Amino acid sequence: MSLRILFIIPVIILNASSLVAQLSGSNLLESQFGDTPFGDLDNRSVVYNQINLSYRHNDIWIQSRYELFLSPDPDRSYTELTQLRLQYRRDGFTLKVGNLYETLGRGLLLRSYEIPGSLYEDLGYRSRYSFFRDLEGISFEYRADLFDIKFLRGRPLLNILPPDEDKQIRRPDQLEAGQLKFRPYHFIEIGTAYMSTITEDEKQGFGSLQLDIVLPGGVQLYSEYATGLGEEHNPLGFEKSDAFAYYGGLSWFYGAFGASVERKHYNHFRMGISGFNDPPSLVKEHSYALLNRSTHVLETSNETGWQMEGYYQFRSGSRMTLNYTIAKNDLSKSFRYHEWFGEYLHRFSPGRNLKVFGDFARDDLKLETNRITGGIIARHQINHLWGTGIDLQYQQLERLPVHEGIIRNYYTSVSVSYAPALSFSLLYEHANDPNQVDDPRTREIETGFRQWLGFSGSWQYKTNHSFLLFVGKRRGGPSCTSGICYEILDFEGVEIRYTTKF
Amino acid sequence: MLLVAGTAYAQLPDFELRDLQNRSQSYEDVKGSKVTLIDFWATWCAPCIEAIPELIALQSRYKEQGLEVIGINIDSQRNLSKVRPFVNSFGINYTILLDPDSEVMPMMQLSVMPTVLVVDSHTNNIINVYEGYRPGVAAFIEEDIKKILDDE
Numbered sequence: 001m002s003l004r005i006l007f008i009i010p011v012i013i014l015n016a017s018s019l020v021a022q023l024s025g026s027n028l029l030e031s032q033f034g035d036t037p038f039g040d041l042d043n044r045s046v047v048y049n050q051i052n053l054s055y056r057h058n059d060i061w062i063q064s065r066y067e068l069f070l071s072p073d074p075d076r077s078y079t080e081l082t083q084l085r086l087q088y089r090r091d092g093f094t095l096k097v098g099n100l101y102e103t104l105g106r107g108l109l110l111r112s113y114e115i116p117g118s119l120y121e122d123l124g125y126r127s128r129y130s131f132f133r134d135l136e137g138i139s140f141e142y143r144a145d146l147f148d149i150k151f152l153r154g155r156p157l158l159n160i161l162p163p164d165e166d167k168q169i170r171r172p173d174q175l176e177a178g179q180l181k182f183r184p185y186h187f188i189e190i191g192t193a194y195m196s197t198i199t200e201d202e203k204q205g206f207g208s209l210q211l212d213i214v215l216p217g218g219v220q221l222y223s224e225y226a227t228g229l230g231e232e233h234n235p236l237g238f239e240k241s242d243a244f245a246y247y248g249g250l251s252w253f254y255g256a257f258g259a260s261v262e263r264k265h266y267n268h269f270r271m272g273i274s275g276f277n278d279p280p281s282l283v284k285e286h287s288y289a290l291l292n293r294s295t296h297v298l299e300t301s302n303e304t305g306w307q308m309e310g311y312y313q314f315r316s317g318s319r320m321t322l323n324y325t326i327a328k329n330d331l332s333k334s335f336r337y338h339e340w341f342g343e344y345l346h347r348f349s350p351g352r353n354l355k356v357f358g359d360f361a362r363d364d365l366k367l368e369t370n371r372i373t374g375g376i377i378a379r380h381q382i383n384h385l386w387g388t389g390i391d392l393q394y395q396q397l398e399r400l401p402v403h404e405g406i407i408r409n410y411y412t413s414v415s416v417s418y419a420p421a422l423s424f425s426l427l428y429e430h431a432n433d434p435n436q437v438d439d440p441r442t443r444e445i446e447t448g449f450r451q452w453l454g455f456s457g458s459w460q461y462k463t464n465h466s467f468l469l470f471v472g473k474r475r476g477g478p479s480c481t482s483g484i485c486y487e488i489l490d491f492e493g494v495e496i497r498y499t500t501k502f
Numbered sequence: 503m504l505l506v507a508g509t510a511y512a513q514l515p516d517f518e519l520r521d522l523q524n525r526s527q528s529y530e531d532v533k534g535s536k537v538t539l540i541d542f543w544a545t546w547c548a549p550c551i552e553a554i555p556e557l558i559a560l561q562s563r564y565k566e567q568g569l570e571v572i573g574i575n576i577d578s579q580r581n582l583s584k585v586r587p588f589v590n591s592f593g594i595n596y597t598i599l600l601d602p603d604s605e606v607m608p609m610m611q612l613s614v615m616p617t618v619l620v621v622d623s624h625t626n627n628i629i630n631v632y633e634g635y636r637p638g639v640a641a642f643i644e645e646d647i648k649k650i651l652d653d654e
Binding site for chain 2: 024025026028052054056061063101102103105106107111112113114116117143145183186187189212214218220222249250251252253255256257258259260262278280281282285286287309311312313317319347350351353379380381383384385386387417418419420421422423458460463464466482483484499501
C-alpha cells in the first residue's frame with residue numbers, strides 16, 4: 001500500500017503543473033541504500049517522501065506537509081500529516097492557525113525555525129523526518145509604521161522525537177505570549193514581550209525588553225534583556241539562582257570596513273522540555289567542514305561571553321575576515337571556550353579566487369586544547385561553462401588526559417561544475433580521532449584511523465527538478481546551519497534525492 | 503514523462519520584510535520596473551558570498567534598463583548583527599531585506615542556498631530558478647534578463 005503511494009505521489013505532482021496558479025507545492029523523495037557504520041542493522045534501505053502543498057486565494061494561504069517514511073523496521077515506518085497551516089493577511093493584519101513559526105526578539109524567549117531541505121535522524125529512533133521546531137497553535141500580528149503587535153498561543157515541538165510518537169509527548173510545553181514593538185522615530189525601535197509557559201503543570205512567567213537603534217555614521221546597537229517573573233525571581237538580581245538572559249550587539253561600518261561586537265550573559269534560561277528558546281550563541285558559524293563540525297554549542301544554563309568580528313573588502317574584490325570568540329560556563333566548575341579565526345580571500349579575476357584560513361581554539365567542555373585548523377580553497381573558472389575547485393583542510397588537537405597523542409583530521413574535496421546546473425565532487429576524509437575509530441559495540445578499544453571517501457553529484461533540470469546523488473562513506477558529527485546545531489549520522493552506501501516544485 | 507512538467511512553476515507571492523534601516527518593505531515596493539532578481543543568501547553561506555560580486559555587476563549593468571536585485575538575507579538572530587556591516591563593507595548596491603525567520607523561502611518551495619529567482623516584474627511570474635552557485639551561472643542569468651527586456 002505504502003509503495004503504491006510512493007509511485008502515485010510523483011505522478012500527481014508532475015501532472016499538477018497544469019492546475020490553477022494558486023496551487024503550488026514541492027516534493028522531496030530521498031532513498032538510502034546502506035547503513036550507519038557501527039549501527040545495529042546491516043544493509044538498511046529506507047525511503048523518505050515529503051510533499052508540501054500550498055493553496056493561495058487572495059489573502060488566504062493554506063499550507064500542508066505530508067511525510068512518509070518506509071523502513072525495514074516496521075515500527076519506524078510512518079505516514080503522517082506533519083504540518084497544516086491557515087494564514088490570512090490583509091492591510092498589516094496577519095492571522096495564522098495551525099503550525100506556525102514565530103520568534104520573539106532575538107530568540108531569548110522563543111524561536112521556532114526550519115532548516116529547509118534537511119532531514120533529521122538519530123541513532124535511538126532511526127527514523128527520518130524534516131527538521132523543524134514549530135508551534136502548533138494560533139498567532140495574530142498587526143504591523144504599522146509606528147508599531148507592531150503580536151499575540152500567540154501554542155505548543156512548541158520537541159523535535160528529537162519522530163512524527164509517529166504521541167502528540168502529547170512531542171509537544172510537552174504550552175506557551176502564551178505577546179510582543180509590542182514601538183518606533184517613535186525611524187531609527188529607533190523599543191520592544192517588550194511577555195510570555196507565560198506551562199510545563200508539567202508548572203506555570204512560569206517571563207518578560208523582555210528590547211532596544212534597536214540605527215545611528216548615523218554606520219553604527220547600530222541592539223540590546224535585549226529577558227528575565228523570569230514572579231515571586232521566585234528577582235528581575236534585576238543577576239544572582240546564580242536567577243533566570244535571566246542578556247544579549248547586546250554593536251555593529252559599525254566605515255567604507256570597506258565593517259565590524260561587530262556582541263555580548264551574551266545567560267543564566268538558567270533553557271525554556272521548557274522542548275528548549276523552545278534559542279538565544280544568539282555568539283560563536284562563529286563556519287562554512288568550513290572541519291570547523292563547522294567542531295563548533296561550541298551554547299549552554300543556556302550558564303554562559304557568558306563575547307564575539308568580535310571585522311571585515312575589510314579590498315578594491316580588487318579580495319576580502320579579509322577576523323573573528324575572536326570567548327565563552328565561559330560556570331557549571332560544576334568553570335569551563336572556557338576561546339577561538340581566534342582569520343580568513344583571506346584573494347580574487348584574481350571573476351571566477352578565479354584563492355581562500356586561506358587559520359583557526360586556533362580551546363574548548364574545556366570537550367576537553368580539547370591547542371586545536372589548530374587551517375585550509376586552502378581554490379576556485380577556477382575554466383571557461384564560460386566549466387569550473388573547478390579544490391578544498392584542503394587540516395585540523396589537529398589534544399584531548400588530554402582522555403586520549404594520548406595528537407588527534408588529526410584531514411578533509412579534501414575536488415569539485416567540477418558545468419553551468420548552470422550540473423556539478424560533481426569527490427570528498428575524502430581521514431581521522432585518527434579515537435571517538436571515530438573505536439567501535440562502541442565491542443569491548444576492545446580500537447585504534448588506528450578511519451577514512452571516508454564519497455562521490456556526490458547534483459543536477460538541476462529546468463526550474464522544477466533537481467537530483468542529488470551520493471555514493472560512498474559520509475562522516476557524521478555536529479553540524480550547524482542557520483544558527484541551529486544538530487547531529488548528523490555517519491552513512492555508508494548510496495543516497496538519492498529528487499526534489500520537484502510545481 | 504517525469505521531466506516534461508512546465509518551466510515557469512509559480513507566480514511570485516507578495517511578501518513584506520524589514521530592510522537594513524528597519525523599514526517594512528513589500529516586494530511590490532522594491533521590485534524592478536521590468537525585471538527582478540531575488541537572491542536568498544546568508545553571511546555563513548560560502549557559495550552565496552561567491553555569487554554576490556556577480557549580482558553587484560548585474561545590478562550596475564542593468565539597473566537603468568529596469569532591473570532590481572533584491573537580496574533576501576536569512577541569517578538567523580545568531581548572525582543578525584553582522585549583516586549590516588557585511589553588506590556595506592562588501593559594497594552591495596542593491597536592496598537587502600531581512601528574513602531571520604526564513605518565512606519567504608518556504609512560500610516559494612525553495613530549500614537550496616543560494617537560490618536566485620528571475621522574475622518578470624510585469625506578470626510576477628518566476629521565469630527561472632538557479633539553485634546553488636556554479637561559476638558561469640551569471641551569464642545564464644544575464645541571458646534571462648536580456649530576454650525579458652527584449653520582450654518588453
